[in-house]
Amino acid sequence: MLIGRGCAGPAVALASATAMEESCRCPHSLHELIDDHRRFPYTSSATDVWDVMTAADEALDTPGMVRDIYRNALFPQIASGNDFYDREHTWPKSVGFPRDVVANYPYTDVHHLFPADSRYNSTKSNKYFDDCGATCQELVTEDDGVAGGGSGVYPGNSNWTAGAGVDGRWEAWRGRRGDVARAMFYMDLRYEGGVHGVTGVAEPDLRLTDDLGRIESSTTNQPIAYMGRLSTLLRWHREDPVDEAERVRNDIVASFQGNRNPFIDHPAWVRCMFEQRCAPEPWINELHYDNDGADEGEGVEIAGPAGVKLDGYRLALYNGNSGAVYDTLELSGALDEQQGGAGTRWFAIAGLENGDRDAIALLAPDGNVVQFLGYEGALSVEGGAAAGKTSVDIGVSESGSTARGHALQLTGSGCDAESFRWAAASAHSRGRVNGGQTLSCP
Known part of the structure; x- marks a missing residue:
């Protein structure tokens, strides 16, 4: 995220159109409202990422169960490693922050971590997000009575994928592709380099891009990392608007980490921050x-x-x-x-x-x-x-x-x-x- 000079500080309010225009000119002012969050360990006998994620992703209509992001399946709410689902990093950890150390904030940031069926999570791996096409491999979703289900017709309600590694593509199904997009926008805004204001540890600069050649995997934590495809994520954001489950999830993650995903609270901030269109539009x-x-x-x-x-x-x-x-x-x-x-x-x-x-x-x-x-x-x-x-x-x-x-x-x-x-x-x-x-x- 490019940062303007002479910007307003963290007093900028998220709710007003005036604040939206100011933060579009000066993204750093919005970044300061969501940075310096509390980090929880990835795996621990104390409160960890499993605890936060399973609380945040509990199905609204089925207490005691979590709904995964790609298969749309219900699984028992287990706040530890299990045989059903993994912790999906929508921004792949191998693309910028692969080593789980105390100084690694994006590795455990639950605003971009979701429960995902283990097979689907493995197949998705560290592929970038983009449309794929009818010739791609189909990974179907389950019908929950509202969304999901069906197969054989592109795009339908399925995920689609092709290729492998950072050269591969993953098209998220249309019932959760907006959730994925807004998680990625959050990561771009939350991590702009610099240091954590409380702990003083260095943080990476994560950048969304359409230049897929910039996306690289690494075995060490990097100061700058890229992920994409930005233009596709912008469209997915519009295709799958924020729903009540996503709002509740944002509230729960914020209750633990102390920061929010502003693109869930105010979806119009996406076009302001990433398309520089901040004035009110019909x-x-x-x-x-x-x-x-x-x-x-x-x-x-x-x-x-x-x-x-x-x-x-x-x-x-x-x-x-x-x-x-x-x-x-x-x-x-x-x-x-x-x-x-x-x-x-x-x-x-x-x-x-x-x-x-x-x-x-x-x-x-x-x-x-x-x-x-x-x-x-x-x-x-x-x-x-x-x-x-x-x-x-x-x-x-x-x-x-x-x-x-x-x-x-x-x-x-x-x-x-x-x-x-x-x-x-x-x-x-x-x-x-x-x-x-x-x-x-x-």
């Missing part, structure tokens, strides 16, 4: 493109902080078959306050495509891509403003049997796209706050 809040009989009422709703002017923003519509832009809509007007300092505005779009893997790009006045969302699959494109990007599959869809007057909508609470989740089609709320949604912009 987002796609509702979508309708298909229904029973002749399509009617197709369009897109935009939401955002009250007062945001949409003049100059555009929607670029991509066809899933050709990968090309088939229409562009110029937006206009301002967002009036409807709730919590935020508002919505509906834009009708007759003829919005309803085939496989269509996509919509929300473009800022300067041409930058604010969002690139796909429905009925993810789409990689080579032309238009989103050239070289892959859309984020919203994970829900409409069909020729969707009831008239229904739409796909975001639910949850917050003031940015990252705080919400897409829900299955329900009665539309065009130009109004969605059902199950609370807008709250400071």
